[in-house]
Amino acid sequence: MRKKPKSPVASLDDENCKELPDTAPPPWVCAERKAEEQEVREIMEGLTPDYKTVLVLRYYQELSYEEMMQVLGWNLAVVKVKLHRARQAFAKQYAARQKTQGAT
Numbered sequence: 001m002r003k004k005p006k007s008p009v010a011s012l013d014d015e016n017c018k019e020l021p022d023t024a025p026p027p028w029v030c031a032e033r034k035a036e037e038q039e040v041r042e043i044m045e046g047l048t049p050d051y052k053t054v055l056v057l058r059y060y061q062e063l064s065y066e067e068m069m070q071v072l073g074w075n076l077a078v079v080k081v082k083l084h085r086a087r088q089a090f091a092k093q094y095a096a097r098q099k100t101q102g103a104t
Contacts, residue, residue, distance in 0.1 A: 051086035
């Protein structure tokens, strides 16, 4: 077989080299995201163990209702009720925090 010709190597100083765009989010977006994550963690810590568990299984572990039933040993109705109440409790605490932060 014939040897393939070597492709020319471009220098980084070459004018024909294109710069890759910076796709990283701006620093303030990262700071806001970290603050939101911290706020979610704090709210989760304030929930009852059952509510915290169903929220973690559903939204962090992305389990289906059937998988949650298996993990928790609950029937479907209990899983749905606990998840609904956990969402309400989380939303209530989140809204209260937003209200107090808006007042300051």
